[in-house]
Amino acid sequence: MIEAAVIDLNRLRHSCGQCSLHQLCLPETMAKADMERLDSLVKRRRPLTRGGVLFRSGDAMSALFVARDGAFKTTALGEDGSMQVIGFHLPGELIGLDALGDGAHRCDAEALGPASVCEIPFNDLSRLAAELPSLQRQLLRIIGRSVGRDQDHLEMMGRRHASERLALFLYSLSERYQALGHCEREFSLPMSREDIASYLGMVIETVSRTFSRLQEDGVIAVRGRQLRILDGTRLAKLAHEPESQRLRG
Numbered sequence: 001m002i003e004a005a006v007i008d009l010n011r012l013r014h015s016c017g018q019c020s021l022h023q024l025c026l027p028e029t030m031a032k033a034d035m036e037r038l039d040s041l042v043k044r045r046r047p048l049t050r051g052g053v054l055f056r057s058g059d060a061m062s063a064l065f066v067a068r069d070g071a072f073k074t075t076a077l078g079e080d081g082s083m084q085v086i087g088f089h090l091p092g093e094l095i096g097l098d099a100l101g102d103g104a105h106r107c108d109a110e111a112l113g114p115a116s117v118c119e120i121p122f123n124d125l126s127r128l129a130a131e132l133p134s135l136q137r138q139l140l141r142i143i144g145r146s147v148g149r150d151q152d153h154l155e156m157m158g159r160r161h162a163s164e165r166l167a168l169f170l171y172s173l174s175e176r177y178q179a180l181g182h183c184e185r186e187f188s189l190p191m192s193r194e195d196i197a198s199y200l201g202m203v204i205e206t207v208s209r210t211f212s213r214l215q216e217d218g219v220i221a222v223r224g225r226q227l228r229i230l231d232g233t234r235l236a237k238l239a240h241e242p243e244s245q246r247l248r249g
Helices: 018-025 032-041 122-131 133-158 162-179 193-200 204-216 232-240 243-248
Strands: 053-055 063-069 072-077 083-089 108-111 116-121 186-188 220-223 226-229
Touching: 032 122, 032 133, 063 122, 083 133, 083 193, 116 122, 122 133, 133 162, 133 193, 162 186, 162 193, 162 204, 162 226, 162 232, 193 204, 204 220
Parallel strands: none
Antiparallel strands: 053 108, 063 116, 072 083, 072 108, 186 226, 220 226
């Protein structure tokens, strides 16, 4: 029996399709022919400027998107009529999964800075996934991670203390950067402090004070939007242990 050739991921990292397919092909290994079929579905889009809209709430779902460069935020109308940030999407992550339920987007997706995306027509992707079990399993993993991020967001919003909310947010970002193959201890924050405040249900002054407090305590070092985790153990403890439990320890 002749084994299927496995695509060279090192070579693929330098191709146009790699970042758009990163989550779809990894960690699963796919036969070269199957990978090329997936790559053939990708449509290139023109770059977006800061504030460029990928889709709006109510738009029919036609494709999934992946940021080749740059990051995105998703926003939705809050109960008070203001726009609230409900998610962030890093380079290499899929965007548009919110429309899987009823076929229409439930939020707006906006570029946080100069960005470019690849578009994968959803109907074509669904047909290919039905033929390739490895791709289907990976899609389910990605959907599961998206649900997990939504649960993390709910947990952040339920924390009483600002330091716990921000610590869980930074810890989650660190894990996501690691999953995408980037350094998990030093990375850029593509979102503004205002966006972080909106996402965490805080005011910007509290976010700024909390960043300063975590830096003074030696947990992180932050300069502009560049962040370095100095004490990962302490950050994890702040993120996952309630204050009452930490005080007992």
